[in-house]
Amino acid sequence: MQPNILSMINLLSNLKIAVPDKIFIKDPESSDLGKRIIEHSILLIDEIGFDSFTFKKLGVKIGSNESSIYRYFESKHKLLLYLTSWYWAWIEYQMVFATHNVPDAKERLFKAIEVITQTIKEDVTITHINEVILNRIIINEYSKSYLTKEVDSENKEGYFVAYKRVVKRLSEIINAVNSQYQFPSSLASTIVEGALHQHFLKAHFRSITDCGKDVTPTEFFLNLTQNVLKSTSNESK
Amino acid sequence: MQPNILSMINLLSNLKIAVPDKIFIKDPESSDLGKRIIEHSILLIDEIGFDSFTFKKLGVKIGSNESSIYRYFESKHKLLLYLTSWYWAWIEYQMVFATHNVPDAKERLFKAIEVITQTIKEDVTITHINEVILNRIIINEYSKSYLTKEVDSENKEGYFVAYKRVVKRLSEIINAVNSQYQFPSSLASTIVEGALHQHFLKAHFRSITDCGKDVTPTEFFLNLTQNVLKSTSNESK
């Protein structure tokens, strides 16, 4: 029997999303102040952008002190890594639930792409994290978390595992649909990154995207993936 | 008149405005110091990354003063916009040149994708601009030029026209190959952005890309585009 949507949502909201613990000094989930830091950093970054975001400004917003925030995160960069890790871990859970007990590989791929490319419409949990706004932050700021000179050492520390797991899961589903296809990882990473990009273009550079009112990034990437995998499977000898 | 001739005329007139003049205070091409600023900003950004790059450090490198550099660019952000505009205008030139006098639409698409996705191997010009290094900067820093709160106003000022022209040209070539395909702009923008991303993954996150020693981003995107356009053209009513 299929569990209904509501029970899945409940289960999701009760799950603690795992973020690599080297990212923070003190786990923000372990205290009230920590949760307020996360909640309001999402709101403030969305409001003024990550570049203008400072711990001092966040302190004012939450009625706390700059120095207290530094006891949770050693820098705003680490805080961004925390938020992005949380987001991708959350997406991974959505992917797993959406594809769970779906026997047909093509249907699993359809569901997975939907989870990855869709606009998050409503805040589904009752926690301090607003996923709708966090999704906007990912679209606008995610690249900044890895486009740094420290990317290789931070990658070694495991700061990007959540993101890489999402891409790997998608590439496995792609492979299950068509094991003849030569580039499952590149296709998966192109879909994940490309979805964020199409959402950005939709909001700021409409002349170079077909996504807008009528067309969604989901439609575009579903069509693209179907065509790519259909063609190659027809070629199989 | 033939379309390829129009294309060349178009390009020539666009090369003159390759870099919108509102980007700089004083045209760096107009003086020796200006050229040294461009030449060494490329080297220094590649060396230490855009985030650590400052006009003071650049001044030391070129034996000049911070205040003199500020007479050319009002901020390091504007300098990045200059470099990226120059890069995309240069790519556009390469695209038009490579597809010029190629009668077959599929062949034109092949050549265009090659120009956009290839690793730039050698510094082809004799100018102060090293395209190999500039290409690395675009891979590592381009997103930062538009992932800002000012993107809409800067877009209105025309700071991203060069980039948008490259995407539009590619989408036109896609359309010439298969006018039935529904998402030429999204496919084009996905290829342009995705190529940069695959190059980045190749260098830093090898586990989520198939691109590496054996496979190039060019191969991946050529295969993808062919499959996407083949499938849809077969469906044409």
Next chain:
DNA sequence: GCAAATATAATAGTATTACTATCGTTTTTG
């Protein structure tokens, strides 16, 4: 060839950022 215009260099100064360090007070908990 020389004055005027322009370009560049040198110096100083400002507000802000991204922290670190210290210390006192409040809150938690064993």
Next chain:
DNA sequence: CAAAAACGATAGTAATACTATTATATTTGC
């Protein structure tokens, strides 16, 4: 209830991202 942990307040630092001013060097137009 005492010790530990958490938090707040304040101060301080080096660097950043500039602006402003003045002096000097270079180019140019007549």
